[in-house]
Amino acid sequence: MTDFKEKLNDQSYKLTGQRQAVLDILTLHHEEHLSADQIHKLLEEQKGGVGIATVYRTLQLLEKLKLISRIYLDDGCTRYQIHLETEKHEHHHLICNRCGHVEDFQDDLLDPLEQQVFEQYGFRVFDHRVKFYGICRTCLNVQVN
Amino acid sequence: MTDFKEKLNDQSYKLTGQRQAVLDILTLHHEEHLSADQIHKLLEEQKGGVGIATVYRTLQLLEKLKLISRIYLDDGCTRYQIHLETEKHEHHHLICNRCGHVEDFQDDLLDPLEQQVFEQYGFRVFDHRVKFYGICRTCLNVQVN
């Protein structure tokens, strides 16, 4: 029994072809940050496809199961990303203002700050989200040439 | 001549009552993070009010002038905040998962990290946005009692 099916069973959700298909697409394209519409279009290329309402419903479910999370990259649309098995914590993003490329960023860098926030603000931090804006490695190299 | 009028003049925008009213509301409510709709409703209580289209247009303009910025607090709606004169840099947010309260957070804490990101990822950081999730001081005290 697959890991996904187990997680669904735990909460008495059913494993459907559509749910698996959405998860598969997100896994396959884990480097991109797909919007609901992009996911829907990618699924249409497969046999049958999945209704747009089901895409949205499945994304809500996957988010509730903490298998994915949504991110806002300031381009005005909601995007989704899968949580890979390999990452212990939520990852963050390096956003290039030149080419628009978004690179994932495994942190742990901020963990020491959480203590500092507690001391300074009395706020107990459990989680954080960071976006860094700047110029990516590729664009920096182009500038040099 | 007001500071706002100057900034508008610089780019040959006109100072209108509506633009001033939107800016005033954002200044008055600078601790909250108002949505376009909330701003519109607050303005309706004043004489005349401001059309919703103008509210959106003004928010776009104020953002372009870097007098405000939009934030996403994961409640599915776009919110706006004014940049106070007193803050040198963009501020960040402490979001309480218990009571939903959002506290502003003046950082500089992350500045040392930007160098580290460059060394580790070759990405030159110019700006960053952080959200810390956790339990606020008030909710922590309640828990203790």
Place this chain on the structure above:
DNA sequence: CGATCGAATGATAACAATTATCATTTAAAG
């Protein structure tokens, strides 16, 4: 001042993203 003129506004239509509805289909359990 008052005339002039392009910019700004408001009402509302259009659009895009998301959610709700409901008849039909299907996964899972017995």
Place this chain on the structure above:
DNA sequence: CTTTAAATGATAATTGTTATCATTCGATCG
């Protein structure tokens, strides 16, 4: 297999935002 509640898909409804366009208004200049 049957049964049954859950899930799906087509599509209507809703919501947030932008576009359109006739009307109004702020700033400039005599």
